[in-house]
Amino acid sequence: MKTLTEVIRPTTFIQSEKLSTYLGIDITIASETFQHTGSFKFRAAYNVALNVENDHLITASSGNFGQALAYSCKLLGKKCHVVMPETSAKVKIEAVRNYGAVVDLIDVKKVGREERVSQLIREFPKAYQASAYDDPLVIDGNSSLGNEIADYETDFDFVVVPVGGAGLISGISKGLCRMGSQSKLIGAEPKIANDAYLSLQAGKIIKNEHEPMTLADGARTVSVGKHNWEIIKDGVSEIIEVTEENIKQSLRHYFNYSNLKVEPTGALSLGAVLENSQKFKNKKICCVVSGGNVDTAIYKEILMENKTEASAM
Numbered sequence: 001m002k003t004l005t006e007v008i009r010p011t012t013f014i015q016s017e018k019l020s021t022y023l024g025i026d027i028t029i030a031s032e033t034f035q036h037t038g039s040f041k042f043r044a045a046y047n048v049a050l051n052v053e054n055d056h057l058i059t060a061s062s063g064n065f066g067q068a069l070a071y072s073c074k075l076l077g078k079k080c081h082v083v084m085p086e087t088s089a090k091v092k093i094e095a096v097r098n099y100g101a102v103v104d105l106i107d108v109k110k111v112g113r114e115e116r117v118s119q120l121i122r123e124f125p126k127a128y129q130a131s132a133y134d135d136p137l138v139i140d141g142n143s144s145l146g147n148e149i150a151d152y153e154t155d156f157d158f159v160v161v162p163v164g165g166a167g168l169i170s171g172i173s174k175g176l177c178r179m180g181s182q183s184k185l186i187g188a189e190p191k192i193a194n195d196a197y198l199s200l201q202a203g204k205i206i207k208n209e210h211e212p213m214t215l216a217d218g219a220r221t222v223s224v225g226k227h228n229w230e231i232i233k234d235g236v237s238e239i240i241e242v243t244e245e246n247i248k249q250s251l252r253h254y255f256n257y258s259n260l261k262v263e264p265t266g267a268l269s270l271g272a273v274l275e276n277s278q279k280f281k282n283k284k285i286c287c288v289v290s291g292g293n294v295d296t297a298i299y300k301e302i303l304m305e306n307k308t309e310a311s312a313m
Contacts, residue, residue, distance in 0.1 A: 001076065004047050004141060009035050011148050019257035025273060025280050028156070029254075030149055031289040033262060037095070039291025040145060040168055041068035041132070047141030049076050054128035058120050059083070060113035062217045063092025064291050065132035070101035081127070083116045089217060089295035108211050133167025134225025142168050146175015149183075149286055156183045157283040162268035162290045163187040163196045163239060164219035166228035172288070173235035183286070187232070187239035188272035190214035190247065195223050196232070197239040205229050215244050218265030218290065242271035248302045250274060254289070255303060263294035264302075
């Protein structure tokens, strides 16, 4: 069996002069859109599937972790069940199925993701319950990206990272710390799903009352994980809330100025820069793009929205 470092694709660093010039900010993009299964989640999922003894893994996912775990299990010859909301992007649902996993679609208004996973665990007691973020193996897998950022040719002032359950940012924090990086770590979270922002302000985990329906479907989490919180409470300097409009605008900027297709969750880091551009002036910024798995219809709608508004003016 191949180790994590043997199987992952190194992240793609893009020094986008066009985007940097347009915004007047020195931005380097760390894009995981070319990672296996189209997002950083493969780092975490493979590390989990590789290191647990169970031959059957069950998880809940909006799509990216589900795809990554399904593919990881396929590579390692293991079984996989993925619980997904009915509102998940169609492209992600089909991808999970195509990797050989069983997809269990749920109405989150009637049954919670974790509740349904618990039901499946009772049905398959020998299976491993894999969290998309709240698991030390997930954090360790994602820390490989932190290693790569710290080892890059540029010493960044800020590394800006999308936040959902905080599996990515806690992993990057661990990797940066291990490599001795002095970069300040900033989280980017949807304003209508701001539990991590509130948690950092309060000094304890604050939960959303229900699953927030932000465009950034990878951030539709009720709260950050307990294992993740123990890292980010000290390792993250700030979390910036991003409006839905700036998520869309960032997605368009990546397309127009960097020729890069990203999903709404992946656009959060640039969205945070748009929210507080003065903070990042004259600084070297690394914007982490977490993935590029976006439904074609949604992507087209977001890209065309700006053209429609412009023609109406």
